[in-house]
Amino acid sequence: MTEGDGAGSVELRELLRLTLVPGLGPATIATLLEHGGSAARVTRMGERELREIPGIGPRLAGKIAAARTEVDPDLELELCRARGVWLLTREMDAYPPRLREIVDPPVMLYVRGTLEPRDELAVAMVGSRRCSAYGARVAERLAASLARAGVTVVSGLARGIDAAAHRGALQAGGRTIAVAANGLDRTYPPEHERLAQEIADSGAVLSEMAMRQPPLASLFPQRNRIISGLSLGVVVVESAPRSGSLLTAQHAIEQNREVFAVPGPIDSLLSRGCHALIRDGAKLVETVDDILEELDATLRARLAGERVASEGAGPPPPTAPVLNEMERRLLDQLNATPRGADELIAATGLAASQVMATLSVLEMRRLAKRVPGNLFVRV
Numbered sequence: 224m225t226e227g228d229g230a231g232s233v234e235l236r237e238l239l240r241l242t243l244v245p246g247l248g249p250a251t252i253a254t255l256l257e258h259g260g261s262a263a264r265v266t267r268m269g270e271r272e273l274r275e276i277p278g279i280g281p282r283l284a285g286k287i288a289a290a291r292t293e294v295d296p297d298l299e300l301e302l303c304r305a306r307g308v309w310l311l312t313r314e315m316d317a318y319p320p321r322l323r324e325i326v327d328p329p330v331m332l333y334v335r336g337t338l339e340p341r342d343e344l345a346v347a348m349v350g351s352r353r354c355s356a357y358g359a360r361v362a363e364r365l366a367a368s369l370a371r372a373g374v375t376v377v378s379g380l381a382r383g384i385d386a387a388a389h390r391g392a393l394q395a396g397g398r399t400i401a402v403a404a405n406g407l408d409r410t411y412p413p414e415h416e417r418l419a420q421e422i423a424d425s426g427a428v429l430s431e432m433a434m435r436q437p438p439l440a441s442l443f444p445q446r447n448r449i450i451s452g453l454s455l456g457v458v459v460v461e462s463a464p465r466s467g468s469l470l471t472a473q474h475a476i477e478q479n480r481e482v483f484a485v486p487g488p489i490d491s492l493l494s495r496g497c498h499a500l501i502r503d504g505a506k507l508v509e510t511v512d513d514i515l516e517e518l519d520a521t522l523r524a525r526l527a528g529e530r531v532a533s534e535g536a537g538p539p540p541p542t543a544p545v546l547n548e549m550e551r552r553l554l555d556q557l558n559a560t561p562r563g564a565d566e567l568i569a570a571t572g573l574a575a576s577q578v579m580a581t582l583s584v585l586e587m588r589r590l591a592k593r594v595p596g597n598l599f600v601r602v
Contacts, residue, residue, distance in 0.1 A: 238262035238312060239296040242331045243433055244286050249327045254278055255287075266291055302434045307423075308335050308407050319343070325452040325478050329431035333407050335419075336427030342398065345375040346514060347454040347475075349447075349468045350384025350461040351493050358384055358461035358493060361485055363391035365458065368511035370397020371564075373579040374518075375426065377402065377453050379446065380415055384460050384468075393421055396575060400453060403430040404446035405438035447471040448478075455518055456481030458508060462496030469496050472505070481517055483508045519586075519593070549573060549581045550590075554601065557591055561598035 241252050241262055258276045259265035265273075265287070273284035303310060311318050311332040321343060322328050346369055348362055366376045366388040376392035378385040380401035392399035401422045403411065407430050410416045419428050431449065432442065447470050451457050457475040459482070462468040472482050482505040487494030501507050506517055549571075556562065556570045568578050582599055585591035592602050 233263055234261060235310065235312065236296045236300070237266045239299060239310070239331060240266055240290055240294050241287070243294045243296065243299060244290045246283055246286060249330050249431075251278060251283075252330045299434055302408060303333065306335065306407060306434065308333050308434070310334070311338075319453055321345075321454070322449065322452045325448065327448070328452065329449060332429050332431060333434065334427050334429045335407055336423035336425075336429075338400075338427050338429075339398070341373070342375045342400065342426075342453070344373060344518075345377050345400065345454045346518070347377040347450045347457040347471065348384065348388035348460060349378060349450065349457065349471050350459055351463060351466065351468065352381050352383040352385075353493075354383040354387070354461045355487075355491070355493060357487065358485075359387040362387040362460045363394075365460070365485075365508070365511055365514070366391030366399075367395035367397075369514065370395035370399070371575070371579050372511065372515060373397075373582055374515075375400060377450055379404070379443075379450055380411075380419060380422070380428065382412055382415075386415065386418060388460075389418060389422055393425055396425075397579070398426040400426050401428045402446055402449045402453070403428060403438075404432070404442040406430060406432045406434040406436035408434040409437075411438040443467055444470050448474045451475040451478055451480055454480060456483055456514070458483040458485065458514060459497055459500060459505070460485045461487060461493040462500075463492050464495050464499065466496055469500070472500055481506070483514055483517070485509075549577055550585060553578065553581050554585060554590060557585075557599060557601035559600055561594050561596065561600050563596075563598050567599070 241247055255265045255276060256262060259268065270284045270288045273279050273287055274281060311334055313323055313328060313330065317338055319338060348366055350358060350362060362384045369376055370392040375398040376388055377400045378388040380403055389399050389401060399422055401419065405411045407428065410419045422428050447467060451471050451474040457472055457480060459468050459472055475482050482500060484497040484500040484505040485508045486497060486501065506513060508514060552571050553567060556567055564578055568575055571578065582591060586593060590602055591599050594600055
């Protein structure tokens with residue numbers, strides 16, 4: 224939500240004020256909050272006190288002090304309300320946990336749509352804006368297959384591969400998240416206005432940029448760290464050398480995410496970036512199973528690490544898992560006999576997208592297991 228009551232509302236407004244100060248990025252704001260204790264305390268500091276904080280020179284101190292009268296967060300909040308956008312800070316429970324792990328997570332996320340716990344099972348798909356028909360076809364097919372498997376597809380709403388990935392997920396009835404490099408007061412590119420609305424209806428469009436921030440070239444690399452940060456891995460479908468897609472793959476490597484690449488014709492410039500990634504160790508992708516197998520191993524390692532940490536930290540978790548209605552209904556249909564998704568859809572009366580998403584959650588919680596033939600058994 225964009226605002227609350229009492230102290231929380233004040234803190235949100237003052238944190239928003241800081242994000243609207245030109246020249247203040249996530250790292251600098253984190254330093255300010257570390258020394259000031261809260262955004263409300265920071266915005267009450269004078270220039271002299273601000274200059275004593277490491278990394279805050281006279282010019283920046285002057286901008287922060289002036290923000291008390293020159294920056295009005297209420298105008299930004301009004302614009303959010305008018306556009307159906309809500310705000311998330313890193314302290315809020317709804318902030319994506321995986322994004323919180325990266326080195327410089329956004330201080331504030333502007334969100335149109337919904338973020339759900341199942342979005343933790345997410346894969347990013349990126350590639351060339353000037354993609355070939357082959358690239359668009361592969362991206363759409365892979366995204367649809369991921370969505371049917373209950374994976375949220377993350378991309379950047381750009382022309383080409385990004386748009387194909389979003390459309391593939393939507394056509395399969397799955398969830399998708401678009402990360403914009405501009406403010407959510409507008410859609411960029413403008414011809415994706417309808418696509419952006421469809422994404423918001425079946426997932427979320429989000430940005431760390433102020434509502435009226437135009438799409439500048441320098442902001443796209445900054446946006447790319449969020450795309451990879453939200454995801455377990457990044458799939459690159461068609462990429463020329465030195466493209467933005469390769470920067471996203473580099474972010475993924477730095478964030479300890481998986482990197483996948485789709486091969487292409489050897490005489491195509493758009494294949495060179497992907498082939499370079501494969502030579503450097505990215506997993507070659509021919510079918511969605513190449514992605515899901517790697518994610519399965521990654522999830523098992525993560526869950527094992529969490530289990531060891533929890534066992535060392537205190538008493539074991541309760542043996543009876545807390546399940547929502549869909550999880551309970553689906554789990555009741557599972558036993559030692561493998562059952563397919565179509566059979567489970569018919570037995571539960573749930574939509575295909577709900578069944579696939581819930582199965583993925585049950586897998587992550589080690590309550591269900593996928594066996595050969597894309598069948599499922601109870602653990």
